[in-house]
Amino acid sequence: MQEQSLASPVPVPTLSAAARRRQLKEKVIAGLVTAVAFTGIAALILILIFVAKEALGLFTDPHARQEASLSKMFLPQVTRPGRPATFVWQPVSSVPKVSMIPLFIGTLKTTLVSMFVAVPLGVFGALFAAEFAPRRLREVLKPTIELLAGIPSVVLGFFALMVMASFVQDLFGLESRLNAVVAGLGLALAIVPVIFTVSEDALTAVPRSYREASLALGATPWETAWKVVLPAAAPGILAACVLGFGRAIGETMIVLMASGNAAIVSARLGDSVRSLSATIAAEMGEVVVGSPHYSLLFFIGVELFAFTFVLNMFATSWTRKVMKRLTGGAG
Amino acid sequence: MKKTLLSSLTALVALATPLAAQAGTLTVKGSDTMVILVQRWAEEFMKKNPGTKVQVTGGGSGTGLSALQNGTTDIAMSSREMKEAEQEKLRARFSTTGVEIPVAKDGVTFYVNETNPVTALTVEQLKGIYLGDTTNWKDVGGPAANIVLYSRENSSGTYSFVKDNVLGGDDYAANAQTLPGTAAVVNAVAKEKNGIGYGGAAYAKGVKELKIKKGSEEFAPTADNVKSGKYPLSRNLFFYLRNKPSGEAKAFIDFTLSPEGQAVVTKVGYFPVK
Numbered sequence: 073m074q075e076q077s078l079a080s081p082v083p084v085p086t087l088s089a090a091a092r093r094r095q096l097k098e099k100v101i102a103g104l105v106t107a108v109a110f111t112g113i114a115a116l117i118l119i120l121i122f123v124a125k126e127a128l129g130l131f132t133d134p135h136a137r138q139e140a141s142l143s144k145m146f147l148p149q150v151t152r153p154g155r156p157a158t159f160v161w162q163p164v165s166s167v168p169k170v171s172m173i174p175l176f177i178g179t180l181k182t183t184l185v186s187m188f189v190a191v192p193l194g195v196f197g198a199l200f201a202a203e204f205a206p207r208r209l210r211e212v213l214k215p216t217i218e219l220l221a222g223i224p225s226v227v228l229g230f231f232a233l234m235v236m237a238s239f240v241q242d243l244f245g246l247e248s249r250l251n252a253v254v255a256g257l258g259l260a261l262a263i264v265p266v267i268f269t270v271s272e273d274a275l276t277a278v279p280r281s282y283r284e285a286s287l288a289l290g291a292t293p294w295e296t297a298w299k300v301v302l303p304a305a306a307p308g309i310l311a312a313c314v315l316g317f318g319r320a321i322g323e324t325m326i327v328l329m330a331s332g333n334a335a336i337v338s339a340r341l342g343d344s345v346r347s348l349s350a351t352i353a354a355e356m357g358e359v360v361v362g363s364p365h366y367s368l369l370f371f372i373g374v375e376l377f378a379f380t381f382v383l384n385m386f387a388t389s390w391t392r393k394v395m396k397r398l399t400g401g402a403g
Numbered sequence: 404m405k406k407t408l409l410s411s412l413t414a415l416v417a418l419a420t421p422l423a424a425q426a427g428t429l430t431v432k433g434s435d436t437m438v439i440l441v442q443r444w445a446e447e448f449m450k451k452n453p454g455t456k457v458q459v460t461g462g463g464s465g466t467g468l469s470a471l472q473n474g475t476t477d478i479a480m481s482s483r484e485m486k487e488a489e490q491e492k493l494r495a496r497f498s499t500t501g502v503e504i505p506v507a508k509d510g511v512t513f514y515v516n517e518t519n520p521v522t523a524l525t526v527e528q529l530k531g532i533y534l535g536d537t538t539n540w541k542d543v544g545g546p547a548a549n550i551v552l553y554s555r556e557n558s559s560g561t562y563s564f565v566k567d568n569v570l571g572g573d574d575y576a577a578n579a580q581t582l583p584g585t586a587a588v589v590n591a592v593a594k595e596k597n598g599i600g601y602g603g604a605a606y607a608k609g610v611k612e613l614k615i616k617k618g619s620e621e622f623a624p625t626a627d628n629v630k631s632g633k634y635p636l637s638r639n640l641f642f643y644l645r646n647k648p649s650g651e652a653k654a655f656i657d658f659t660l661s662p663e664g665q666a667v668v669t670k671v672g673y674f675p676v677k
Contacts, residue, residue, distance in 0.1 A: 151574070152573075158577075160574070160577055161577075162557075162574045162575070162577075163557065164557035164562070164563075165574050166572055169574070174577070233587075237594075238594060247549055247551065247597075248551055248578075248580065248595075249551075249591065249594060249595050249598075250580060250591070328583065329583075332580035332581075332582075333556075333580055333581040333582065334552075334577065334578050334579055334580040334581065335577055336577050336578050337577075343578070344578065344580045346581075354556045354557075354581070354583060355556065355557060
């Protein structure tokens with residue numbers, strides 16, 4: 073250790089050359105770390121600026137403004153004469169129809185199904201692993217579930233498309249093989265590991281003294297886990313769910329492969345859906361650069377970004393509130 | 404230094420090649436459907452004729468034909484015939500109506516599940532199905548079950564072909580599921596008892612290809628029927644030139660129509676004209 077040389081008992085009024093060098097080194101390192109941190113933020117801001125800039129054409133170009141006005145994007149339009157007004161997404165057409173509503177519904181459906189499956193699975197799995205599982209089992213369980221996170225989403229999508237789709241169709245007697253349920257289940261496979269890992273970390277981070285106090289007061293292990301450990305880890309578990317939600321809303325490949333990609337407005341989960349992210353992926357390849365359709369796809373990107381941003385904000389403020397209540401109650 | 408040496412060397416090679424007497428580049432522009440095919444031809448051709456450079460760009464048939472009128476491309480590739488207005492423009496500027504050379508054929512096949520008793524449909528029936536007006540198989544002679552529609556992504560050339568030639572330019576029904584790639588459509592229809600989908604004929608495995616009914620006759624999407632034009636859902640893919648091809652253009656077009664060039668057509672998934 074170099075510090076030993078500095079620990080001399082004689083007080084030195086001026087800094088030695090070695091100390092000065094050390095101080096300089098320290099400053100350089102601090103600067104580097106700050107720069108790295110800011111690079112991340114800068115990249116994020118630059119991406120946002122780029123995406124927003126490409127989407128801006130939608131509002132500045134008169135041709136685009138006429139073809140894809142806000143009312144055309146969000147209000148029902150008459151697409152075939154003599155029929156009631158509907159929400160239709162058909163951007164490649166002699167008269168492009170650009171309603172975002174079917175895409176919102178599609179994203180909402182797949183995300184809800186996946187969260188409905190993945191949150192209980194992930195959280196209860198984590199609770200089991202952290203509180204009840206024998207040590208040996210836990211050492212196998214955790215890496216195995218984390219391994220699931222390493223499976224590429226194309227593979228998960230392929231699995232959902234080939235195996236799960238037929239199974240789900242036979243099970244529920246659904247009309248279309250590829251639908252919101254299949255896509256949601258495929259998504260759940262991708263987000264269970266996320267929710268499990270982060271929740272498990274939050275649960276194990278709960279101080280031992282909480283458990284000991286609860287058990288000493290006569291609570292059963294189950295009561296301890298359910299009424300003491302789980303609430304104490306609530307902020308971490310919420311963070312896990314938000315992370316999972318963010319992944320589910322933006323995940324593209326699984327949804328693209330397993331949802332059928334039909335932009336239908338309906339409440340049934342058995343119908344095929346088209347999500348926002350899958351729409352970008354499917355249509356970006358051949359779109360004419362600078363056309364209204366191109367700007368529209370970037371606009372969808374901005375919307376996706378806005379969703380996750382707002383959600384994260386709410387989650388953070390809620391977490392803070394819960395933390396305050398928990399620590400306030402304890403103190 | 405090295406670069407100039409290299410370029411002078413290539414120039415020498417170009418001069419030595421008799422076909423490429425006017426060494427330079429040949430530009431081909433137009434139909435996005437044809438880009439992949441012509442790109443492949445260009446690669447093969449340039450391998451044989453290193454002195455000639457063939458530049459292939461897409462943009463759509465209309466773009467290619469207007470480039471031909473402006474004189475900015477040597478060959479226009481088009482998946483439709485030249486319109487009269489376009490011929491007029493060409494005549495006004497170059498006093499020629501252009502030369503039309505069909506180089507390949509493109510056809511689309513409709514598939515159903517192998518268990519489906521329906522074997523042939525008219526184009527009108529297909530239109531009704533894909534517009535969402537006909538929703539049950541029993542309306543077209545099948546079992547009483549809802550039709551499950553499979554379509555392609557709107558970036559696909561086949562999507563536009565069906566839209567133009569079957570739907571008459573109208574939009575697909577909203578509940579048509581769009582899948583990435585013909586293989587995905589075939590796979591989905593193979594597994595979906597009540598499904599219907601479309602794509603190139605070369606892909607049809609594990610599904611039943613629908614014949615197209617025209618009057619009292621039915622036509623299967625075979626190479627013969629497509630070549631003779633009897634199969635209704637096929638179209639010619641053209642090269643358009645201002646004048647009779649000569650020099651490099653002639654060499655390139657001769658290559659595309661040669662047995663070797665036509666073999667490429669089959670490989671890419673279209674039908675040969677010869």
